[in-house]
Amino acid sequence: MKRYELIEHTADLGLKAYGKNLSEAFANAAFGMFSVIAELDAVKEVESRRVEIEEDDAESLLFEWLNSLLYYFDVETLIFKRFDILEFGEGKLRADCRGEKYDPARHRLKTGVKSATYHMLEVDKEKNRVQVIFDV
Amino acid sequence: MPKWSGKLEKVDDYRWRIPKSYKPGMRVDGLIYADEKMLQQIIDDQAPEQVANVAFLPGIVGCSMAMPDIHWGYGFAIGGVAAMRLSDGVISPGGVGFDINCGVRIMRTNLVKEEIAPKIKTLIDAMYYAVPSGLGSKGPIKLRSGEIDEVLVKGSRWAVEKGYGRKEDLETTEENGEMKGTDPAKVSGRAKERGVPQLGTLGSGNHFLEVGVIDEIYDEKIAGAMGIERVGQVMLYVHCGSRGLGHQVADDYIKVMMQSMPKYGIEVPDRQLACVPVKSPEGQNYLAAMRCAANYAWANRQCITQWVREAFCRVMGMSEGDAGLELIYDVTHNIAKIEDHKINGKTEKLCVHRKGATRAFPAGHPDIPKQYAEAGQPILIPGDMGRMSYILAGTEKAMQETFGSTCHGAGRMKSRSAMKRHLSGRDVLAELEAKGIQIRAGSLPGLAEEAPEAYKDVGDVVRVAHGAGISKKVARTRPIAVVKG
Numbered sequence: 001m002k003r004y005e006l007i008e009h010t011a012d013l014g015l016k017a018y019g020k021n022l023s024e025a026f027a028n029a030a031f032g033m034f035s036v037i038a039e040l041d042a043v044k045e046v047e048s049r050r051v052e053i054e055e056d057d058a059e060s061l062l063f064e065w066l067n068s069l070l071y072y073f074d075v076e077t078l079i080f081k082r083f084d085i086l087e088f089g090e091g092k093l094r095a096d097c098r099g100e101k102y103d104p105a106r107h108r109l110k111t112g113v114k115s116a117t118y119h120m121l122e123v124d125k126e127k128n129r130v131q132v133i134f135d136v
Numbered sequence: 137m138p139k140w141s142g143k144l145e146k147v148d149d150y151r152w153r154i155p156k157s158y159k160p161g162m163r164v165d166g167l168i169y170a171d172e173k174m175l176q177q178i179i180d181d182q183a184p185e186q187v188a189n190v191a192f193l194p195g196i197v198g199c200s201m202a203m204p205d206i207h208w209g210y211g212f213a214i215g216g217v218a219a220m221r222l223s224d225g226v227i228s229p230g231g232v233g234f235d236i237n238c239g240v241r242i243m244r245t246n247l248v249k250e251e252i253a254p255k256i257k258t259l260i261d262a263m264y265y266a267v268p269s270g271l272g273s274k275g276p277i278k279l280r281s282g283e284i285d286e287v288l289v290k291g292s293r294w295a296v297e298k299g300y301g302r303k304e305d306l307e308t309t310e311e312n313g314e315m316k317g318t319d320p321a322k323v324s325g326r327a328k329e330r331g332v333p334q335l336g337t338l339g340s341g342n343h344f345l346e347v348g349v350i351d352e353i354y355d356e357k358i359a360g361a362m363g364i365e366r367v368g369q370v371m372l373y374v375h376c377g378s379r380g381l382g383h384q385v386a387d388d389y390i391k392v393m394m395q396s397m398p399k400y401g402i403e404v405p406d407r408q409l410a411c412v413p414v415k416s417p418e419g420q421n422y423l424a425a426m427r428c429a430a431n432y433a434w435a436n437r438q439c440i441t442q443w444v445r446e447a448f449c450r451v452m453g454m455s456e457g458d459a460g461l462e463l464i465y466d467v468t469h470n471i472a473k474i475e476d477h478k479i480n481g482k483t484e485k486l487c488v489h490r491k492g493a494t495r496a497f498p499a500g501h502p503d504i505p506k507q508y509a510e511a512g513q514p515i516l517i518p519g520d521m522g523r524m525s526y527i528l529a530g531t532e533k534a535m536q537e538t539f540g541s542t543c544h545g546a547g548r549m550k551s552r553s554a555m556k557r558h559l560s561g562r563d564v565l566a567e568l569e570a571k572g573i574q575i576r577a578g579s580l581p582g583l584a585e586e587a588p589e590a591y592k593d594v595g596d597v598v599r600v601a602h603g604a605g606i607s608k609k610v611a612r613t614r615p616i617a618v619v620k621g
Binding site: 104120 | 334
């Protein structure tokens, strides 16, 4: 099954992510976002960060999940490629995110993502599908 | 994405109205500045729907407006202008955007193209190395613990006091590069953590440094007031914003607004339009934090300005005094401001959102620098890498019609992924070099995303803004070398 696909948007860029369950769709959305930012093949799984989020609803959870990962990229230049979701429930997400700090000698960065947005943001709990537009 | 097929009425050659009868819930009409040619591009996507959606927001006065560079954004369209009453109006972080105080500045020089042409490659290399750019770059500025708060309060003045630039730069920066009414305590720790390592960096995407030359002068008198004297004169541009700090402030407060909207009984047609009353504690907190982010962006551009000056003087082997390098002006194009405007003959304080739009205050306005008192406020409209950029001046008409606002750039036409499918970064590089434009870029795919074909012709955008009278053409520049973030 396809993990994610990109959506055309005039000024920005979005993606749809899929999964066997919603938590996998969230993980695939994160993977898709980092695939936009960098070539992930050369990124090793040597660093890990525990991310914990609590929000009122599934949409805010997705927004905050993706933006929290961007925070790590900005502050520590961490490029994540693997997302093990440890806990996923109503308004709660706990995950171990693995990847590597950006090394200009080995990694190729592609497109900067400023933020996930709420515009056209969708969490489809029936189809285990999420959609998000980024400000890039 | 389907074409937009909503209701649109022609007002005149440059104005199109979306009547408030189009959708129940619109409080005012929508108004799009465009001519027939541009309109066809505009209705190609859903940007007009976004203009209609903004008309839903409480306290909106006049019209929900879109400048001619309008394109589909998130929540607000890019190119959107909306003014709200302070008494019952709202403020929306989506009406400012994630890159708070993304903006552009231009410096004049005493040199003409022929004098720098032999050294252009060395010059653009020197600028590229002097200013950290691209994704994942860190700035060379080391802040003391807690010093970030000073940056957030003082903006450009912080930078000048640290030796980055000249006192006069502050006079020719919108808001003097230092918005009042800040409160660093309203900026989250996360936002500050993102901001500290990135101060003094250009960023990526559409951010750039450019060496341009004056290609044509339309109004010699106004141009003269700006120190633009002749065709061929070299100008330097800096375009960037508030980096991760601004993005985090926007994230933080969109969430606050979403949680607070039910309390104020506000409903919006797109969650990205989340808003609260301007006067509410949440609204005031956002304004204080947004101004901090705006000041960060001005400090950022101010530091970069100094590095560009030093690189220029080093390569040209001249002193700053001989080179000129005066800052003509610095404008922000993602901001919300409390301003005085006339509504039905009465002066009222309004909260003006400019999302991808530029302030365009006329001659004689108290908020513009003394040297432009007769000329009007300089407005800088960067084009794209291969095409012209324009310098305009503010007008009385803008004051009457658009809350003193005009366009901000070329406006995107094609999506980034569409560009990358059709073009490689290398193609773009070759095409621009064939046109005599030197390019330095951190990322080749990034270059393809920003190819000239992705944008509307900035000449069309400016023609409409000038034709509608909401700004006045002064001069245009042609790029000869560009550093792409």
